[in-house]
Amino acid sequence: MAQTRKASRYIVPVAVAGVAAATIGLVPALAASGDPDLPEITAQQLIEKIAASDTQTLSGTFRISTDLGLPLEGLTSGLGGLAGGTGGAGGSASVDPSERLTQLVSGSHTLRVAADGPERQKLTLLDGSDEYSLIHNGDDVWAYDSKSKEVFHEKAPAGADATGAHEGPKGKELPGTPKQLADEVLKAAGDTTSITVDGTAKVAGRDAYQLVIKPKQSGSTVESVKIAVDAANGTPLKFTLSSVEGGKPVVDAGFTKVDFSKPAASDFTFKAPEGAKVTEGGAEKAAGEKGDPFGGQLPEGLEDAFGGFGPGLDSGKGGVNVIGEGWTTIAKIDTGAPVPGTDEAPKEFQGLLDSFGDKVTGPFGSGTLFKTKIVNALLTDDGKVYVGAVTKDALVDAANAGK
Structure with missing residues (x-):
């Protein structure tokens, strides 16, 4: 108990990394070349187009590239040493999506995604020949790690998407898509924000407008937020967050391939492979609380x-x-x-x-x-x-x- 109390006094700096991850969010990256010739549109009209977008079905591939300017590898090792938990040296990554998807806050990753309305979504994180899949189908959320052959299962709250089972947001959006990010940024915009349309772009083969959002205030670390918006249906296709420090974007997130037709129902069907270890969400949570040194x-x-x-x-x-x-x-x-x-x-x-x-x-x-x-x-x-x-x-x- 004394050691536990002592460790707790040093946890605030570790929490800073959590703030960074939450501020950035867990998101998708990439764009194609060529600037399409599109009718002129005002920032207000483009924002209204995003708000009116009702895309509920899609499938595709996106990439996320994140550069927080933080030594996350050292941070992970430090956490492993303090907690003796998963993800540290000698440990194994948890199959729980609330923990596993945090790896998206560092480096570049490729993901496949599919959605069919508010009841069915699937996200697959590709890592070489290994895959980590997160599936929301009706009342169930499943996660499967092909490398460890482990399965995580949890009942989804009513109205929650695949992320909602762990974070609580309502709505039909995919976890961490450019649309979610765009909605949050636009919701926070006001007199302190400049919003303009800055040309066009090709993203995942789609014609798109470029919405640029910048702080008017001095003292912010945000240089700009750029959102590429599908010219046909108003769906945000790409999200880029840049820092006043310059260099690589903090987040460069977007689709490399996208199809807005309805995915096959079989895409959201999951059955635990024979011999796989299945962990129920409630049981893992209880075990985590029991062993949590903090x-x-x-x-x-x-x-x-x-x-x-x-x-x-x-x-x-x-x-x-x-x-x-x-x-x-x-x-x-x-x-x-x-x-x-x-x-x-x-x-x-x-x-x-x-x-x-x-x-x-x-x-x-x-x-x-x-x-x-x-x-x-x-x-x-x-x-x-x-x-x-x-x-x-x-x-x-x-x-x-x-x-």
């Missing part, structure tokens, strides 16, 4: 963003406060637990701090800054966390103002 929950509304880590984060005196608005919004979390000296930290965590934490000081005192290309977080030595898609200076200014 336990506990985050403040309400941030559990998903932080990946479910960190006892003590829900026991803060001040809870969560939102500072600012629009693209420069910062979440302030008072953990209620001062950060101990790093000489007390487990060696795995010490390496983690050294790999992507920078010491900063100011009128607020001192703390450690954890950086990605989009989401940054400042952990002060007195136990406060400032996190957002904002620059280092914006976080330090918020901490200084909070004193």
Whole structure:
């Protein structure tokens, strides 16, 4: 128990990676060449076209390429050393989709996807000759790992898609498609946002308009969001998120092949192979809670963003406060637990701090800054966390103002 409590005091920096993953989301990448000659359209008309899109059937292939600017391999090793859990050195990846699909936050991946309305979706992650498939068919969600021959099964909540079984969103969209990303960005757009149409593109052989979204505010780490929208049916085909740091896009996600006709019913049929190990979702969840060295929950509304880590984060005196608005919004979390000296930290965590934490000081005192290309977080030595898609200076200014 003492070791468990000690480990919990060092989990906030690990949570930063979870924030980055949630902010970016789990998404699809790629585009074809050639700019089609299409009728002119205003940004307002294109947004209305996206809103009116009612695509419920499709199949195809997409690629996701993600570059958070974060040493995720070292992070994974650190987590494995602290938790002794799956995915670390010597461990095996979980077949649970809520854990397995987090690998999409790093590197490039190819996926196949199919959808037939709100009741049937299938996503297959390709890794060489191995495949990991996630299937939602009516009341059931199945996941199958061809490498380990393991099967995960869980009952789907009413109205949930394949992702909804684990994250709770309602709707007909595929997990992490450009449409989901576009909807979230457009929903958040307001006076702080510039939205324009910037030419056309060919994506997966389809004619598309390019919608460009940029922050008007200074201090955001987001340079732009570009959404390629199908000119015929308004379905977003490609999503590109770029950072003010430049270089590769943080997320470059889009279809390489897409067909909007109805997939065969057999595409969503799954039967566990003979001899496969089948794990029921409820049983795995209970086992995970029993063996979790961190336990506990985050403040309400941030559990998903932080990946479910960190006892003590829900026991803060001040809870969560939102500072600012629009693209420069910062979440302030008072953990209620001062950060101990790093000489007390487990060696795995010490390496983690050294790999992507920078010491900063100011009128607020001192703390450690954890950086990605989009989401940054400042952990002060007195136990406060400032996190957002904002620059280092914006976080330090918020901490200084909070004193």
